[in-house]
Amino acid sequence: MITPDQLLQTLQEEIEKNSYGDQPKELYEPIRYLMSLGGKRFRPLMTLMAASLYTDDWQKALKPAQAVEVFHNFTLMHDDIMDCAPLRRGKPTVHEKWNANTAILSGDVMLIRAYDLLMEVESDRLKKALMRFNTTAAEVCEGQQFDMNFETRWDVTEAEYINMIRLKTSVLLGFALELGGIIGGANGEATSLLYEAGVSMGIGFQLKDDLLDVYGDPKKFGKQVGGDIIANKKTFLLIEAVGRAKGSVKRDLTHWLSVKEFDKSEKVKAVREIYDTLGIRTFTEQKISEYFTKGFDCLERVAADPARKAPLMGFVHQLVEREA
Amino acid sequence: MITPDQLLQTLQEEIEKNSYGDQPKELYEPIRYLMSLGGKRFRPLMTLMAASLYTDDWQKALKPAQAVEVFHNFTLMHDDIMDCAPLRRGKPTVHEKWNANTAILSGDVMLIRAYDLLMEVESDRLKKALMRFNTTAAEVCEGQQFDMNFETRWDVTEAEYINMIRLKTSVLLGFALELGGIIGGANGEATSLLYEAGVSMGIGFQLKDDLLDVYGDPKKFGKQVGGDIIANKKTFLLIEAVGRAKGSVKRDLTHWLSVKEFDKSEKVKAVREIYDTLGIRTFTEQKISEYFTKGFDCLERVAADPARKAPLMGFVHQLVEREA
Numbered sequence: 197m198i199t200p201d202q203l204l205q206t207l208q209e210e211i212e213k214n215s216y217g218d219q220p221k222e223l224y225e226p227i228r229y230l231m232s233l234g235g236k237r238f239r240p241l242m243t244l245m246a247a248s249l250y251t252d253d254w255q256k257a258l259k260p261a262q263a264v265e266v267f268h269n270f271t272l273m274h275d276d277i278m279d280c281a282p283l284r285r286g287k288p289t290v291h292e293k294w295n296a297n298t299a300i301l302s303g304d305v306m307l308i309r310a311y312d313l314l315m316e317v318e319s320d321r322l323k324k325a326l327m328r329f330n331t332t333a334a335e336v337c338e339g340q341q342f343d344m345n346f347e348t349r350w351d352v353t354e355a356e357y358i359n360m361i362r363l364k365t366s367v368l369l370g371f372a373l374e375l376g377g378i379i380g381g382a383n384g385e386a387t388s389l390l391y392e393a394g395v396s397m398g399i400g401f402q403l404k405d406d407l408l409d410v411y412g413d414p415k416k417f418g419k420q421v422g423g424d425i426i427a428n429k430k431t432f433l434l435i436e437a438v439g440r441a442k443g444s445v446k447r448d449l450t451h452w453l454s455v456k457e458f459d460k461s462e463k464v465k466a467v468r469e470i471y472d473t474l475g476i477r478t479f480t481e482q483k484i485s486e487y488f489t490k491g492f493d494c495l496e497r498v499a500a501d502p503a504r505k506a507p508l509m510g511f512v513h514q515l516v517e518r519e520a
Numbered sequence: 521m522i523t524p525d526q527l528l529q530t531l532q533e534e535i536e537k538n539s540y541g542d543q544p545k546e547l548y549e550p551i552r553y554l555m556s557l558g559g560k561r562f563r564p565l566m567t568l569m570a571a572s573l574y575t576d577d578w579q580k581a582l583k584p585a586q587a588v589e590v591f592h593n594f595t596l597m598h599d600d601i602m603d604c605a606p607l608r609r610g611k612p613t614v615h616e617k618w619n620a621n622t623a624i625l626s627g628d629v630m631l632i633r634a635y636d637l638l639m640e641v642e643s644d645r646l647k648k649a650l651m652r653f654n655t656t657a658a659e660v661c662e663g664q665q666f667d668m669n670f671e672t673r674w675d676v677t678e679a680e681y682i683n684m685i686r687l688k689t690s691v692l693l694g695f696a697l698e699l700g701g702i703i704g705g706a707n708g709e710a711t712s713l714l715y716e717a718g719v720s721m722g723i724g725f726q727l728k729d730d731l732l733d734v735y736g737d738p739k740k741f742g743k744q745v746g747g748d749i750i751a752n753k754k755t756f757l758l759i760e761a762v763g764r765a766k767g768s769v770k771r772d773l774t775h776w777l778s779v780k781e782f783d784k785s786e787k788v789k790a791v792r793e794i795y796d797t798l799g800i801r802t803f804t805e806q807k808i809s810e811y812f813t814k815g816f817d818c819l820e821r822v823a824a825d826p827a828r829k830a831p832l833m834g835f836v837h838q839l840v841e842r843e844a
Contacts, residue, residue, distance in 0.1 A: 217658065220665045220669055222665050222668075222669060223665040274628060278625065296620075300598055300624060301598070301602065301661055304627075304631065305662075308654055309658070312654045312658075315647070315650060315654065319647060323643060326635070327639060330632055330636045334541065334629055337547060337625055338541070338543070338547060340625060341544045341546055341547040342544050344546075344621065344625075345544055
């Protein structure tokens, strides 16, 4: 049986082959640029592995799997404009390297090309795949809008935050798995479980991102530890802390959230201590564990040959244990 | 048989009913706002009329027809950001009324909603409709990019300009007619002819827009006559004039294209005289006539009941003769 590493290699080669279009070059070069910056490609890999649960012909999932990756990169191209982000994977963002107009229009074409790639799903399964993709794609936009709305609010609840990350990041992971199931020929119960597994895992991954920013090992964590704290980013931890803090702890937290000039490592240390005082670390770890457990439970219940499930389970375990 | 006016009324009612989504409201209100600003709705009307060539059940084309209108308005929302346009149909553009981020993200959802509406095409015709829509949608983006590229070029040829307007505005009109044919059950030859008719007509309409800006009757023309001349907009007429002008006429034209402070009506009058000197008006009228003739010829050749074709032909004649 083909290994996840072999699937990933084939996927990378396919992604490199895709030109997305020819003229005008101003429209298609930014797409090739962004797609060439890499990333772990774990979304399309999930699609291939989910298809492999039910068929040896995983090749027929190659183009639809790329649709998931192209869509994901489309959201990055447009989100980076909205967030005024200068860098993406350590390189200039498209709106920085070219300009915002180019990033808007190239992004638009990327979304259309994602649909093009989805058209390779076999005819009898195409409509279901497209209907589910449409719902997912709109939800991802809804999540981005909620995220932007939250920037100016200090009364965001835990439930609102979880819903936002579910929409912005998790439903696409759910769809990536579900799409593989649809292409492989899984029944409705199995595709639903694959979707639920991906959504729960996705929420767990995002909460773990939030946690690692504060408590990650600087040697293993790819980014600067404490970056979210320095930027007052509304993570799960901060939202919990704002909800729980009282008295002098509340005054302390409010001070660090409002002070304009500060020593970065001092702020990171102080806010981390507030989180510790409020039991935020343990609570977040519990939440992450709950979502991962629910995700694995759904995967266990997916009706498929155990030998075929082993590589997918192993890959997801790897993702769950990563520390960067 | 149902008249174009009755079709239009039903279409308007359907468009008003569509909410596009609920939460977050920041995402969906701009869509309802832009869709409520009106417009002649002649693209979706074309879809309904083309479907009516082959079936009495034109209602089944209602949602796919709206996909064409929603897609068109999506391009307006994003183009208005790129063009820094303050007004659309006399009202503030979405990026002015809200902000650019909202216009980007609401536009993205509009494109997804257009696909949602297309999913209502019957299953056995869905794939063809989607393949053709994907091609068309990408071409419209290509046209917008060419248009932006042309802003900084003075060596744009007639062929390049025609290709740009074909992509930016005409292929969608072609697709609107073709989609109606696909839904109605027309054969491949008929859908190709409907498409070609729409594309040729669309090029004719755009050239006529360019002509009316210079030679339109101020009482009938909705906008300020001469607006393109004042803004140095690269229309068919200006591109022809730049290509033909020699000697003193060239010096005159160069002067009016480079002068920063000028009396508007004086510039409009002077450039119009240059166009007259160079025979641009007659040449443009000939071109328009050629494209309309080609369009009508294609429509004539579409195999369908002449009684069913009469309303479509009448409607297209009306569009051809409009002076605003």
